Amino acid sequence: MIRMPEPDSGLLARREEIVAALARIVPGEGVIASERERRAFECDALTAYHQLPMAVVLPDNTQQIVEILRYCKANRIKVVPRGAGTSLSGGSLPLADGIILGLGKFNRILEIDVANRCAVVQPGVTNLGITHAVQAHGLYYAPDPSSQIACSIGGNVAENAGGVHCLKYGLTTNNVIGVEFVTMDGEIIRLGGKHFDAGDYDLLGVMVGSEGLLGVVTEVTVRVLPSPPGARALLIGFPSIEGAGDCVASVIGSGIIPGGMEIMDKLAIEAAEAFVHANYPLDAAALLIVELDGCAAEVDHLIAAVESIAMEHGATSCRASRSEEERLLFWAGRKAAFPAVGRISPDYYCMDGTIPRKEIGRVLSRLKEMERRYGLRCANVFHAGDGNLHPLILYDANKPGELQRAEDFGADILRLCVEVGGVLTGEHGVGVEKRDLMEAMFNETDLDQQQRLKCAFDDESLLNPGKVFPQLCRCAELGRMHVRAGQLRFPDLPRF
Amino acid sequence: MTDFRPSDEKQIAEIVAAAAAQKQSLEIVAGGSKRGYGRPVKADHLLDLSRIAGIVNYEAAELILTARPGTSLAAVKAELAAKGQMLAFEPPGWQSLFETNAEPTLGGVLACNIGGPRRARAGAPRDFFLGFSAVNGRGEIWKGGGKVVKNVTGFDVSKLLAGSFGTLSVLTEITLKVMPRPESQCTILLPALADEIAVATMAKALNTPFEVSGVAHLPAEAARRSSVAAVAQGRCAVTALRIEGPAPSVAFRAEALEELFGRGERLDNAASTQFWEEVGEARSLLPDGARVMWRLCPTPSRAAVAASAIKARLPAAETLFDWGGGLVWLSLDAAEAGADAGAAIVRGAMKSCGGHATLIVAPAATRERIAVFEPAPGPLAALKARVKAGFDPLGVFNPGRMQEGL
Numbered sequence: 001m002i003r004m005p006e007p008d009s010g011l012l013a014r015r016e017e018i019v020a021a022l023a024r025i026v027p028g029e030g031v032i033a034s035e036r037e038r039r040a041f042e043c044d045a046l047t048a049y050h051q052l053p054m055a056v057v058l059p060d061n062t063q064q065i066v067e068i069l070r071y072c073k074a075n076r077i078k079v080v081p082r083g084a085g086t087s088l089s090g091g092s093l094p095l096a097d098g099i100i101l102g103l104g105k106f107n108r109i110l111e112i113d114v115a116n117r118c119a120v121v122q123p124g125v126t127n128l129g130i131t132h133a134v135q136a137h138g139l140y141y142a143p144d145p146s147s148q149i150a151c152s153i154g155g156n157v158a159e160n161a162g163g164v165h166c167l168k169y170g171l172t173t174n175n176v177i178g179v180e181f182v183t184m185d186g187e188i189i190r191l192g193g194k195h196f197d198a199g200d201y202d203l204l205g206v207m208v209g210s211e212g213l214l215g216v217v218t219e220v221t222v223r224v225l226p227s228p229p230g231a232r233a234l235l236i237g238f239p240s241i242e243g244a245g246d247c248v249a250s251v252i253g254s255g256i257i258p259g260g261m262e263i264m265d266k267l268a269i270e271a272a273e274a275f276v277h278a279n280y281p282l283d284a285a286a287l288l289i290v291e292l293d294g295c296a297a298e299v300d301h302l303i304a305a306v307e308s309i310a311m312e313h314g315a316t317s318c319r320a321s322r323s324e325e326e327r328l329l330f331w332a333g334r335k336a337a338f339p340a341v342g343r344i345s346p347d348y349y350c351m352d353g354t355i356p357r358k359e360i361g362r363v364l365s366r367l368k369e370m371e372r373r374y375g376l377r378c379a380n381v382f383h384a385g386d387g388n389l390h391p392l393i394l395y396d397a398n399k400p401g402e403l404q405r406a407e408d409f410g411a412d413i414l415r416l417c418v419e420v421g422g423v424l425t426g427e428h429g430v431g432v433e434k435r436d437l438m439e440a441m442f443n444e445t446d447l448d449q450q451q452r453l454k455c456a457f458d459d460e461s462l463l464n465p466g467k468v469f470p471q472l473c474r475c476a477e478l479g480r481m482h483v484r485a486g487q488l489r490f491p492d493l494p495r496f
Numbered sequence: 497m498t499d500f501r502p503s504d505e506k507q508i509a510e511i512v513a514a515a516a517a518q519k520q521s522l523e524i525v526a527g528g529s530k531r532g533y534g535r536p537v538k539a540d541h542l543l544d545l546s547r548i549a550g551i552v553n554y555e556a557a558e559l560i561l562t563a564r565p566g567t568s569l570a571a572v573k574a575e576l577a578a579k580g581q582m583l584a585f586e587p588p589g590w591q592s593l594f595e596t597n598a599e600p601t602l603g604g605v606l607a608c609n610i611g612g613p614r615r616a617r618a619g620a621p622r623d624f625f626l627g628f629s630a631v632n633g634r635g636e637i638w639k640g641g642g643k644v645v646k647n648v649t650g651f652d653v654s655k656l657l658a659g660s661f662g663t664l665s666v667l668t669e670i671t672l673k674v675m676p677r678p679e680s681q682c683t684i685l686l687p688a689l690a691d692e693i694a695v696a697t698m699a700k701a702l703n704t705p706f707e708v709s710g711v712a713h714l715p716a717e718a719a720r721r722s723s724v725a726a727v728a729q730g731r732c733a734v735t736a737l738r739i740e741g742p743a744p745s746v747a748f749r750a751e752a753l754e755e756l757f758g759r760g761e762r763l764d765n766a767a768s769t770q771f772w773e774e775v776g777e778a779r780s781l782l783p784d785g786a787r788v789m790w791r792l793c794p795t796p797s798r799a800a801v802a803a804s805a806i807k808a809r810l811p812a813a814e815t816l817f818d819w820g821g822g823l824v825w826l827s828l829d830a831a832e833a834g835a836d837a838g839a840a841i842v843r844g845a846m847k848s849c850g851g852h853a854t855l856i857v858a859p860a861a862t863r864e865r866i867a868v869f870e871p872a873p874g875p876l877a878a879l880k881a882r883v884k885a886g887f888d889p890l891g892v893f894n895p896g897r898m899q900e901g902l
Binding site (some may be wrong): 137138173174187188189193194226256257295354357387422423427428438450456 | 516555556557558559560580581609611615616619620622623632634636637638639640642643644645646647648649650651652653654655656658659660664675676677678679696699702703704705706707741742744745747748749752793794795796797819822823850851852853854869870872875876879880882883885886887889890898
């Protein structure tokens with residue numbers, strides 16, 4: 001298990017005073033202090049980790065956030081921002097001596113601007129809520145994490161959330177064009193807006209995906225896109241995962257970027273089929289779902305092109321959806337893959353590494369070895385277009401030691417991703433979960449430089465500490481320049 | 497003043513460390529074609545990255561290209577074209593704009609975050625910048641991001657380095673997401689629309705599901721200067737809509753757009769390619785002579801409002817609209833614009849239009865005197881200064897390039 005920073009006993013002793021001060025800022029039911037009610041906030045979707053926060057504050061306007069952060073800064077109280085609590089990496093895991101700053105009451109759509117194809121929303125609006133608000137205009141919000149019915153856009157900004165349509169339409173960062181946020185010092189800062197490009201340092205680019213370490217986002221302007229006029233999907237069976245992987249490479253190599261492209265392995269196919277009866281080919285070792293979207297002329301043209309590529313790669317079955325119902329049925333199994341795996345195992349642990357796609361064969365055969373070594377099964381679904389793996393490790397938390405083994409197995413998978421040229425996380429974030437693996441991908445200099453960015457926003461490391469970085473940040477030390485005046489290492493500038 | 501021409505990353509780190517130790521500053525250039533962009537740099541030495549060049553790795557099926565910053569943009573484009581791919585952000589070279597023969601490089605395009613016409617649909621360089629290796633102002637080699645197309649591990653520092661004009665770190669290796677080049681394209685020309693009608697029409701076109709990948713409006717003067725006969729010959733304003741993709745899809749969408757917006761002249765592949773290159777480079781569509789030029793990024797729907805407010809005060813102003821109005825090129829008569837290059841009028845007009853204005857072409861003395869980039873309000877300016885100090889605490893890199901002291 002990952003260790004969180006030691007709580008400050010002085011702060012814990014002042015709990016009542018702190019709760020009272022916060023209640024003066026957010027009157028009424030905006031401060032949650034009772035243990036029973038705080039329980040609801042003790043974890044997010046990384047359920048293996050939980051911790052009661054000192055208090056939960058639910059402000060309903062930006063000025064309250066300003067005052068909360070100023071108070072917390074003055075009293076050196078740690079702040080963990082929280083959206084809908086669907087983080088899979090423990091991004092909003094509370095701290096014993098910190099408060100949870102919940103953005104749930106920021107749930108209004110502020111403006112829909114059709115001419116500029118954007119919407120201005122508060123951070124607590126759900127991902128799918130944005131699409132619902134703009135769809136009457138023929139528009140939608142493209143990033144679609146599987147939790148989109150529940151997850152908030154503020155959380156999406158914090159985690160740079162992805163989804164199945166990323167390869168073609170980008171992640172959150174490519175679809176957010178402005179934010180307003182409050183710094184730990186209580187300053188309100190606006191970045192971007194309805195216009196293109198930063199025109200200066202692109203701080204918006206680092207706010208997105210900063211996992212709540214840089215500021216508390218209070219408003220988000222998102223790009224919305226015209227909904228594609230149509231979409232069709234192909235359901236393609238392969239006798240091996242490698243065959244499916246090669247097919248994906250050929251599709252992309254031929255110049256086609258599908259709206260979605262997903263691979264499932266045999267265990268995932270079987271679990272999904274047993275759950276939703278999507279008519280998946282049970283004889284296949286790998287199932288590839290390819291979705292093409294656009295106007296009918298384009299979709300039909302590309303469906304034929306992908307079909308012929310699939311046959312060249314030894315597909316054992318290939319079906320194209322003939323109706324919208326059939327397309328949705330093709331997806332139903334994939335979208336239900338996680339709960340489907342939940343039916344065949346008491347618990348599962350969802351991983352999220354990305355690899356260069358060409359390494360898929362090597363990585364999956366190493367996963368087979370690991371399954372034997374750890375004595376745990378692993379089902380695989382992955383966003384094939386961009387090489388984002390979601391191995392689901394099956395375990396039983398009630399069996400002593402199994403959670404630890406699942407975690408060790410997961411860490412090995414992520415180290416393997418880095419070893420073959422990939423990364424620790426494609427879309428779920430580092431959070432608590434992968435914090436201590438950061439050194440597998442970055443050296444100390446890399447991490448120090450990232451932390452100096454953190455220091456520019458939050459010099460006392462009060463915002464969401466204990467996440468992302470394996471070492472707590474010491475800004476004073478990081479800011480020092482190790483230049484010894486008078487005794488220069490370089491007597492003269494070198495010349496090359 | 498020394499010209500350093502290091503041949504590897506380690507040498508760059510040594511030069512920077514030595515400069516930092518001696519409190520000396522460095523101007524960073526690769527090809528040098530964008531040296532006129534931003535405020536003039538007054539540095540003790542030149543750090544020339546032209547030998548830090550070459551494509552390190554290109555895997556078409558992975559959509560990944562890794563190259564060093566001194567690699568010429570032309571070489572990158574040629575390599576990608578050979579495998580039917582492209583840089584989706586369609587970077588222009590801007591040699592004519594800056595009146596230079598210097599070679600545009602990949603490093604320059606990233607450092608200045610320059611996207612061409614497809615930016616409105618596909619995104620800017622920052623959207624395709626996946627990872628890098630760099631040297632910070634302490635002379636330390638560090639890396640950020642990754643070499644895969646989907647990655648959220650750690651802060652997304654690539655976004656910050658794109659468009660930082662070499663003031664935060666020296667890029668030594670760049671990894672980009674590349675995209676397939678569409679097999680065909682077609683541009684529909686709509687004649688004689690007034691600016692404000694054109695801006696509304698472009699918004700409408702971008703709101704159709706027909707994936708319009710270029711949306712520009714050339715007022716009559718600009719259209720007349722076009723090298724594409726079909727654009728110039730009408731002697732009237734031209735609004736252009738580009739669609740790209742597989743041939744049957746392009747044919748279908750061209751029909752669909754013409755049904756909505758009326759039948760116009762069509763540019764086929766070759767003419768369409770030539771036209772959008774001209775729009776991205778911009779210079780040849782705007783007047784010659786003693787001019788200063790601005791690049792405005794307003795809220796797109798406010799583009800014509802911003803332009804006409806400026807023209808009301810500076811009648812010799814000319815404009816060119818790209819990105820559906822999200823980008824307005826503004827050319828001012830230098831004498832009419834006056835000592836501040838029109839800054840007060842331009843920035844005043846932009847106040848009600850959102851976004852930002854950058855003075856892109858003006859004499860060095862002017863660019864030194866007035867804010868080239870949009871000035872930030874107090875707390876944001878202070879934050880930016882802290883960010884700069886976090887990367888380059890002694891101010892070794894490109895002093896004054898973005899603003900005095902940064």
